[in-house]
Amino acid sequence: MGLKTFWVKAKLKSDLMRCFRDGKIVKTVKRGDQNVDFFPQIHDVFVDEEKKAVRFVFTLKSGMDPELLTKREWVFRQVFGENIELSGKTKKFTLWVYSKGMPDNVKYVFEDIQPHLEELFMPLVIGYDRRNNLICLDLKEIHHAILTGSTGSGKSSLFRAILVSIMLYKSPQDVQFLLIDMKNSEFGIYRGGAHVKEVLMDQESVLKALQQVEAEMHRRSKLLDSEDVEHVADLEKKLPVIMVVIDEIIALVDNKKIMKILTNLSCLGRSAGVHIIGAMQSGRAKDVGGQFLNNMNCRISGKQSDATNAKVAGFTTAKNISTPGRMVLSLDGVETHVQVPFMDKQRAKKLLQPFKGKVIQDPNSDIQVSQSCMLEEIKEHIINEFTLEGMEEDE
The missing domain is CATH 3.40.50.300 (P-loop containing nucleotide triphosphate hydrolases)
Structure with missing residues (x-):
C-alpha cells in the first residue's frame, strides 16, 4: 500500500467513525464509575477506482440494535452524500459510497x-x-x-x-x-x-x-x-x-x-x-x-x-x-x-x-x-x- 492510499483510507475510516459518533451508533458499558463506549468495528476500507466508489465493511458489537443503522442512515448521507448503499442484516454490514448517482433512465x-x-x-x-x-x-x-x-x-x-x-x-x-x-x-x-x-x-x-x-x-x-x-x-x-x-x-x-x-x-x-x-x-x-x-x-x-x-x-x-x-x-x-x-x-x-x-x-x-x-x-x-x-x- 502506498503512502497516499494509506492516508486516503485513514481519512475515510475517520469519516465513518464520525458517522458512528454523530449518530450515536454505540454501545455504552458501565465499568465501575465510568461509562465506556464501544463503536462498530471497521474491518475493511476498499477504494474501487474503476467504479469510483468506496466500500466499508464493519460489524456491530454484540448487544447493539441493528435497526439503529436503518433509523439513522441519514447520518451517513450527511457525511458521504446521497449516493450510498447500506446492506446487512444482524451483525455484519457493508456500506458503499459512490461518487456518482444512478442514472434516472436506462433504455431496454x-x-x-x-x-x-x-x-x-x-x-x-x-x-x-x-x-x-x-x-x-x-x-x-x-x-x-x-x-x-x-x-x-x-x-x-x-x-x-x-x-x-x-x-x-x-x-x-x-x-x-x-x-x-x-x-x-x-x-x-x-x-x-x-x-x-x-x-x-x-x-x-x-x-x-x-x-x-x-x-x-x-x-x-x-x-x-x-x-x-x-x-x-x-x-x-x-x-x-x-x-x-x-x-x-x-x-x-x-x-x-x-x-x-x-x-x-x-x-x-x-x-x-x-x-x-x-x-x-x-x-x-x-x-x-x-x-x-x-x-x-x-x-x-x-x-x-x-x-x-x-x-x-x-x-x-x-x-x-x-x-x-x-x-x-x-x-x-x-x-x-x-x-x-x-x-x-x-x-x-x-x-x-x-x-x-x-x-x-x-x-x-x-x-x-x-x-x-x-x-x-x-x-x-x-x-x-x-x-x-x-x-x-x-x-
Whole structure:
C-alpha cells in the first residue's frame, strides 16, 4: 500500500467513525464509575477506482440494535452524500459510497441484456445496480418473487423487462406463462403469444386454471420421485417451466380456494418447475397471508408512499425512492437499489410480434382468440406437456 492510499483510507475510516459518533451508533458499558463506549468495528476500507466508489465493511458489537443503522442512515448521507448503499442484516454490514448517482433512465436493449442470461435456467431481469452491473436472478434458485410499490413506481416496466426477456431468450418448449390480470390492463399485449397459455381476468377462470397447475405440480412431483431426481431440469424428458404471473394479487385474497392453491404452489412448486411472480399495492401486503409472503424470498419494491407501507412490505429503504423505475431488491434481507430498464408498451409489442399468431374474432364471444403461427408440432408438444399428460379439463 502506498503512502497516499494509506492516508486516503485513514481519512475515510475517520469519516465513518464520525458517522458512528454523530449518530450515536454505540454501545455504552458501565465499568465501575465510568461509562465506556464501544463503536462498530471497521474491518475493511476498499477504494474501487474503476467504479469510483468506496466500500466499508464493519460489524456491530454484540448487544447493539441493528435497526439503529436503518433509523439513522441519514447520518451517513450527511457525511458521504446521497449516493450510498447500506446492506446487512444482524451483525455484519457493508456500506458503499459512490461518487456518482444512478442514472434516472436506462433504455431496454435486449442485445445488451442477452449475454447476462446465459447459464441461467430461467433468468429474471431485475435492473442495473449502482456499479452499473445488470442483476439477473435465476428462478431455479430464488423460487418465487413478489413486487410491491405505489402506483407509478415502475412495476409495469419491471414486468415487461422480465417477461419480454424470457420470451425472447427461451423457447415456448422451455416455458409457459399463465398470466392473471386482475386489473385488466397489464397483460393484454402478451395474449396470443406462443409462450402464453392463457391470460385470465376473472376469479372463476383463475381458479380453474390454478387447479390444473396444482394437479400438474403433483404429477411432476411423483415423476421426480419415480426418477429419483430433485428438479424437472434433471429429467431426461424435458418439461416446460410453468410461470404463474399475477398483477394485483390483492384482488384474489377474498377467494380462499385460490389463495390456498397459490400457497401450495409457493411451498411445493420449485422442484416441479412451477414459479409465481406476483405484484400488489403495498398497503395491503399483510392481507395476502403470512405463509404465502414468507415463501416469496425474492422481494422487489418500487417507491412506497410512507415508512409504514415500506415496513409492511418488508423494506427499510424503499421509502427513500423518488425516481420512476428505481427499485429495491431484497434477497435474504439484503437490500440493493436498481434501475429497471425502461420499455414502453409499443416497444414490447414490436419485440414480441414474431411470437404472435393471427387474431381471429369469435362471432359468439367478445374475446379475441389467437391462432398460433408457430409450427403445429411445437403447439402439440406444449399442449401435451402442460395439460396434465392428456388429462381432460373439468367441465
